[in-house]
Amino acid sequence: MRRYWAALSVLLGLCGVFLWSSPVGAQQVQPRWGRDYFPNVVLQDQDGRSLRFYDDMIQGKIVSINFVYTTCTDICPLDTAQLREVQRILGDRVGREIHMYTISINPERDTPADLRRFMRSYDVAPGWTFLTGSRADIDLLQRRLGLRPVGERNLRDHDTSIIVGNERTGQWIRRSAYESPRLLADLLARTLQNYATAPVNPRLSYSAAGQVADTSQGAYLFRTRCRSCHTLGEGDRLGPDLAGVTRSRPHAWLARWIREPDRVLAERDATALALLSRYRNVPMPNLGLNEAEVNQLIEYLERQDQAAGAAPNAASPRR
Structure with missing residues (x-):
């Protein structure tokens, strides 16, 4: 027992030293990677x-x-x-x-x-x-x-x-x-x-949190691969609004366009070239999705179209 209390006293003493000295040490800290590490090319x-x-x-x-x-x-x-x-x-x-x-x-x-x-x-x-x-x-x-x-x-x-x-x-x-x-x-x-500024994302209470309606792999792929360029019913971004796309495009064409858009463009596909021209010549990226992921993404888009009645956005051209 004496050893326990002796060890605890030493530990508390060391903590006190660190707490007391930390403000001075913090002022002396230099970046680990500075002029000597980063080239000035x-x-x-x-x-x-x-x-x-x-x-x-x-x-x-x-x-x-x-x-x-x-x-x-x-x-x-x-x-x-x-x-x-x-x-x-x-x-x-x-x-x-x-x-x-x-x-x-x-x-x-x-x-x-x-x-x-x-x-x-x-x-x-x-x-x-x-x-x-x-x-x-x-x-x-x-x-x-x-x-x-x-x-x-x-x-x-x-x-x-x-x-x-x-x-x-x-x-x-x-x-x-x-x-x-x-x-x-x-x-x-x-x-x-160092958290000295206000958060970019407002802090909300848990009571205000929305429910995740779709936890499927297709929904995840849309959020992480598509949403920066596309919306579903909210208008065009860098690419077209995808509301109604599963009704306006043949399934086989849409699946291939999602899986290998670079090859479709290289083949001078008329629809692909029209989309490229309309949207600032920003190419549809080849995201390396496999066949199962492409099908999951299309199934998610189909569910969104069914839920919305598949009414195309009048402000957007045909997708």
């Missing part, structure tokens, strides 16, 4: 201006960083649409207290002019910067951010993660391209600021 933004990665882009800032290429037809369109929704949620805080950067992994092709066209296609608002540079510098940046670079011939295999961080505190977080835009926005606006 020079990149060019969409307007042709040169920016140094550490000095101009991240030093002392809260940032999001992701890597795409403008001719990508699989995950990059979804990645960009997700971040566009993050920018919409954050509003004018982007470019002022939160800095969003998208860097091309195909710098031999993606010039500043290409980046500007890409931004216009996705209706990117001011404050979000797109950049290009040399392949060696961009590969080095990816490695320092914990991502695996790929060669020019393997662009489709590139890492699509979104990196968010606070350079001043040294806190860096890696997130999936399928992450909820609201959660990403809250990470940037609140978590990385």
